[in-house]
Amino acid sequence: MATHLWVLTFALLVAAFVPLLLHRSIADALASGASSRSFIDRGVQESVITPPKRNAVGSGPLSPITSYVVEPGDTVPTIAARAGIGASTLMQVNQLASGDSLSVGDVLSLPPVDGIVVSPSPGESVVELAGAYHVDALAICQVNAITLLSPLPSPVFIPGLAPPRPSRMTPVPPDGSRPGLLHFVWPTQGTISQPFYQYHPGIDIANGYGTPEVAAAAGQVVFAGAGSYGIYVEIDHGDGYHTIYGHMEQTLVSVGQTVSAGQQIGLMGSTGRSTGPHLHFQVMHNGVPQNPLNFLST
Numbered sequence: 271m272a273t274h275l276w277v278l279t280f281a282l283l284v285a286a287f288v289p290l291l292l293h294r295s296i297a298d299a300l301a302s303g304a305s306s307r308s309f310i311d312r313g314v315q316e317s318v319i320t321p322p323k324r325n326a327v328g329s330g331p332l333s334p335i336t337s338y339v340v341e342p343g344d345t346v347p348t349i350a351a352r353a354g355i356g357a358s359t360l361m362q363v364n365q366l367a368s369g370d371s372l373s374v375g376d377v378l379s380l381p382p383v384d385g386i387v388v389s390p391s392p393g394e395s396v397v398e399l400a401g402a403y404h405v406d407a408l409a410i411c412q413v414n415a416i417t418l419l420s421p422l423p424s425p426v427f428i429p430g431l432a433p434p435r436p437s438r439m440t441p442v443p444p445d446g447s448r449p450g451l452l453h454f455v456w457p458t459q460g461t462i463s464q465p466f467y468q469y470h471p472g473i474d475i476a477n478g479y480g481t482p483e484v485a486a487a488a489g490q491v492v493f494a495g496a497g498s499y500g501i502y503v504e505i506d507h508g509d510g511y512h513t514i515y516g517h518m519e520q521t522l523v524s525v526g527q528t529v530s531a532g533q534q535i536g537l538m539g540s541t542g543r544s545t546g547p548h549l550h551f552q553v554m555h556n557g558v559p560q561n562p563l564n565f566l567s568t
């Protein structure tokens with residue numbers, strides 16, 4: 271605490287003796303970042319992903335938030351792992367809705383440690399915000415590249431706080447049925463490059479362009495074309511079950527067609543928001559995503 275008082279005192283002295291400089295820095299902050307909704311818009315430094323700095327919050331200087339440009343093959347878990355932060359922090363800071371929503375060239379904000387972004391109250395100071403969240407004010411300054419007297423940007427990153435807990439993962443089907451009783455065949459061959467988790471409602475199976483993709487079970491094609499999963503096929507299996515096959519290079523079926531389990535329905539590709547050839551395989555029960563691994567033999 272004594273350290274904070276010294277820093278505050280020093281900052282106040284600076285403010286008293288160099289008013290022009292201070293006014294200028296506040297004006298700059300107001301002009302360039304205070305109203306920005308994104309860290310990227312504030313011109314945070316771009317960087318390659320560096321090994322995580324393991325400083326506990328408050329025990330050493332934290333690096334400011336950097337930006338990262340998504341490269342081929344990147345996924346939320348791999349980027350988060352290399353940056354040394356949790357996938358949920360990466361998702362929350364960048365307001366990503368789905369783990370599949372990365373495209374090559376997307377620019378992400380990378381905080382140096384786990385934490386959350388919040389919108390400060392109008393006129394709220396760094397010290398007030400730090401007090402409200404029981405976090406070191408200096409740590410907030412370091413990560414957000416601001417000073418103790420700066421107006422707070424919005425959003426502002428608060429280091430060291432866990433993101434909100436996942437609200438739901440694999441809900442029990444509303445009718446109480448046991449999904450494990452339904453059996454699907456593997457929809458393609460490859461390696462699972464991304465599992466089913468909070469922000470990723472399916473599994474990704476990666477392989478080369480043109481790898482055959484097959485229907486996981488018998489059913490009727492209800493969608494085949496370009497849409498929210500790139501070029502994709504959706505099959506209705508009855509009893510409320512649908513499967514989705516995303517990011518195809520090409521579909522080989524058409525809407526209304528009846529397919530059997532194992533019948534080829536398309537070719538693997540990387541259409542839509544995707545960073546490399548893979549099948550995004552999604553199982554829905556009454557519109558709720560299910561973990562596909564519960565339906566596939568291991």
Ligand SMILES: [Zn+2]
Binds near residue numbers: 370464474551
């Ligand atoms: Zn996916």
